[in-house]
Amino acid sequence: MTxxxxxxxxxGTLAHRVPDLGAxxxxxxxxxxxxLGGAARELGITxxxxxxxxxxxxxxxxxxxxxxxxxxxxxxxxGALVTDWARRIVxxxxxxxVGAQALRDRRDSRLRVAASMTIAEYLLPGWLLAxxxxxxxxxxxxxxxxxxxxxxxxxxxxxxxxxxxxxxxPTGLDxxxxxxxxxxxxxxxxxxxxxxxxxxxxxxxxxxxxxxREEGSGTRQVLDAALGGLARPLIELSSTTAVKAAAVSxxxxxxxxxxxxxxxxxxxxxxxxxxxxxxxxxxxxxxxxTGHRPVGPARDLLSLTxx
Numbered sequence: 001m002t003x004x005x006x007x008x009x010x011x012g013t014l015a016h017r018v019p020d021l022g023a024x025x026x027x028x029x030x031x032x033x034x035x036l037g038g039a040a041r042e043l044g045i046t047x048x049x050x051x052x053x054x055x056x057x058x059x060x061x062x063x064x065x066x067x068x069x070x071x072x073x074x075x076x077x078x079g080a081l082v083t084d085w086a087r088r089i090v091x092x093x094x095x096x097x098v099g100a101q102a103l104r105d106r107r108d109s110r111l112r113v114a115a116s117m118t119i120a121e122y123l124l125p126g127w128l129l130a131x132x133x134x135x136x137x138x139x140x141x142x143x144x145x146x147x148x149x150x151x152x153x154x155x156x157x158x159x160x161x162x163x164x165x166x167x168x169x170p171t172g173l174d175x176x177x178x179x180x181x182x183x184x185x186x187x188x189x190x191x192x193x194x195x196x197x198x199x200x201x202x203x204x205x206x207x208x209x210x211x212x213r214e215e216g217s218g219t220r221q222v223l224d225a226a227l228g229g230l231a232r233p234l235i236e237l238s239s240t241t242a243v244k245a246a247a248v249s250x251x252x253x254x255x256x257x258x259x260x261x262x263x264x265x266x267x268x269x270x271x272x273x274x275x276x277x278x279x280x281x282x283x284x285x286x287x288x289x290t291g292h293r294p295v296g297p298a299r300d301l302l303s304l305t306x307x
Contacts, residue, residue, distance in 0.1 A: 024086040036073040111297040114159035120144040148216035161298040165218025173287040178305040183280035185273040188250040199276035209234035211254035
């Protein structure tokens with residue numbers, strides 16, 4: 001290692017050789033007010049703390065910066081020169097802060113949400129209304145799809161926050177459980193199952209063609225896991241609304257979220273059919289790319305879902 005390189009290594013990084021912004025702002029205040037006490041009051045610190053900070057800066061730089069006397073504080077010649085440099089650094093830092101705020105404002109001006117169908121239709125509207133009250137200037141776009149599509153959107157940086165249903169979070173995403181849900185078997189009132197006196201057995205459910213969501217959906221994932229992958233589709237549809245409409249029409253039994261069929265059950269357009277020895281519980285999760293915790297409007301929306 002050369003002598004120059006050794007000297008640079010001993011000196012440490014720039015952060016160790018240059019005073020911090022707080023110290024430089026204090027020096028500028030002393031130069032402007034001619035008083036260490038006045039500078040301390042302006043910056044909201046005690047005079048002993050201000051004196052300590054000036055002494056620390058003098059030790060760091062190796063030169064005296066301020067002459068103190070009963071009549072006030074006066075910059076030394078070195079202090080006047082350092083003050084000129086400090087002014088440029090503080091102005092550059094102020095420009096940096098303005099630019100960073102502009103980036104935050106741009107980030108906060110929009111929120112891209114991707115959500116699986118059940119959450120998009122039955123939970124998100126309320127959360128987004130609450131977010132609107134907090135952030136009226138944030139424009140929100142919602143991309144609805146199945147859980148696999150939500151994961152793809154997030155991993156392609158096409159969404160800031162996602163919501164999925166299922167047993168686990170998709171690969172590559174961090175998650176937090178925000179709610180719980182149950183799938184139930186439903187039929188139109190005229191179907192034979194609507195008059196059953198005993199619960200369906202898992203084996204009976206597995207061999208019966210059902211109106212189902214498509215593969216890749218959280219609903220299908222949970223049902224396939226519960227039946228060992230034996231669920232038989234009568235019709236595969238890509239939205240909860242379509243599955244529900246088909247079941248109401250009498251096309252056949254369907255498996256749907258309890259969240260989606262409350263009104264239909266209350267109005268007797270659909271009938272819930274009990275099932276024995278089959279767990280159809282599932283978690284509803286907020287998800288985001290691994291290692292990238294939500295910030296700004298995405299963080300606020302996440303907080304609202306857990307309130």
